[in-house]
Amino acid sequence: MKQGKVYGSFAEATADIFDGATLVVGGFGLCGIPEKSITALQEKGVKDLTVVSNNCGVDDFGLGLLLQTRQIKKMISSYVGENKTFEQQYLSGEIEVDLVPQGTLAERIRAGGAGIPGFYTPTGVGTPIAEGKEQKEFDGKTYLLEEGIVGDFAIVKAWKADRLGNLVFRKTSRNFNPIVATAGKVTIVEVEELVEVGELDPNEIHTPAVYVQRIVVGTDYEKRIERRTVREA
């Protein structure tokens, strides 16, 4: 049951995600990924997806789950290591990959969400990334034209939301999530905690509610750690 922007289930919140859709997905490595929405997409079986996300999970968690079931046609990412399924599908030509420098990827998502269709960046000049791209000089230095990204759906993981969709992120799980939230025709947010309107301090809201169309509350977050590093007491 849907109440305002708040959906009762992940199946309901992702019901209209169609075959061939472009999804912009938050997270860095396995940190701050919308793990419950990804599972819902796997269960739904939607295919031929183009996924814009900094990474592609690991073999058996995160976006790696959608690789295993061959639901992803194309990845737009900055770093896709740590994933053997990905490696196999890439080498066999089953999956298309567009590698984008991380800062360029972040700015393309930010720009897309901010109504900026393109921008010039120094990143990638003189490298394979520059091939086929317009170049322009400003003050004697060369820059590349890069294009903004808007997805059919943006999928975000936040820590807390209020019922209007104001969002707060926790520590480094913020990463790509706030910009991803701006870059979907429809933005779906999964949260650990849903609070009433007025409970979040307006001074501390990271993403204003205007960007968010759907909210779902997740439970039993796994939050898998890729590299557990500790110091001795």
Place this chain on the structure above:
Amino acid sequence: MKTTREIIIERALQEIEDGMYVNLGIGIPTLIANAIPDDMHVMLQSENGLLGIGPYPLDHEVDADEINAGKETVTAQSGASYFDSAESFAMIRGGHIDLAILGGMEVDQNGDLANWMIPGKMVKGMGGAMDLVNGAKRVVIIMEHVNKHGESKVKQACTLPLTGRAVVNRLITDRAVFDFTPDGMVLIETLNGHTVEDVKQVTEARFTVSPELERVTVGE
């Protein structure tokens, strides 16, 4: 005897000054963080959205929501801040980071760097490296001088796909330190008992020897 890694880390540490904002790349550069003396105040930036990386957490402090760019669990030091990825690269690309120390596969005499892919083998991606080399105020590359076949990684021209063109300010290997200047590549130090002659023999790149180094060498 010191390992090549220890020699490189020890020398790279000298690049870091009190009060700097520094980004350390994944791998060996990350290890430099542990060698920074406690009385030196440095803010380490992690491109996933943390300025002010603290030490690794104690076992009970481990938090899946607090990692560095190498996906390791970390802590935040006093005075740290969190931010999103666009903000992180505004900091980097906008020239607000004083120093980036990154690993390399090849560096050439023009200051070109290759460190993100080997054609025909797996391509993992460039992550934030291309932005860092174009945006940080100063770029220092650390790498072993020769590969496992004994061939020079310090080239006349990089053979691997580039990360950036003319972006390296200083190269530190286990045998030498080079600067990239408007007048070309200059050998400024030799390390670990190597002579200028030794370095010339294992370096494919063409370089000059700094006058100060010549003096030291002759004086010995």
